[in-house]
Amino acid sequence: AKLSKEPERMFKVVLAGDAAVGKSSLIMRLCKGKFLENLSSTLGVDFQTKMIELDGRTVALQLWDTAGQERFRSIAKSYFRRADGVLLLYDCTYERSFMSIREWMDSIESSQDGSTKKLPIMLCANKTDMRMETEQQGRKVVTYEDGQRLAREYGALFIETSAKDGTNVGECVSELARLMRANE
């Protein structure tokens, strides 16, 4: 694939979701092909760029991390206002992060005042590599069906990912990119 050519389009993608669900790790996996157990919470930059090929065309994705500002929903809203799409993550081994998804969906929605277009959202159930082990330990997990149902309710896409083993990391952004392009 000739990805060095000039991108024909650039999309801004904002990563959202509670602290520690794996936003920085997903960006790291996607852009650097690595996983670090102890990723420092700030990458030191606002965004990373990833070039992808979509139906033979090069598209640049600017991936914006909310960098530890998850608690400040008002800041997150200003990010959403400038976004072409959102990757909204929860940790499928930590139910609390799934319970927050409705609040995240609501702040995304309310950031779009005055816009007639619907902002494309990909809901990602991250850390799927840990789910079986977590279940075996007798701890509660979030099932595929739970995630899919919630995504459908908000008209969002849904995918299960692992920043650790790389499962669906490329797919989550390419599917979102497809929707962002269709949304133009």
Ligand code: GDP
């Ligand atoms: P953020 O606060 O949402 O940016 O989350 P981080 O990317 O900093 O990840 C929080 C912790 O979860 C770190 O210790 C990561 O190594 C770990 N982590 C992130 N993604 C995964 C994953 O897919 N699988 C596993 N097992 N651990 C992950």
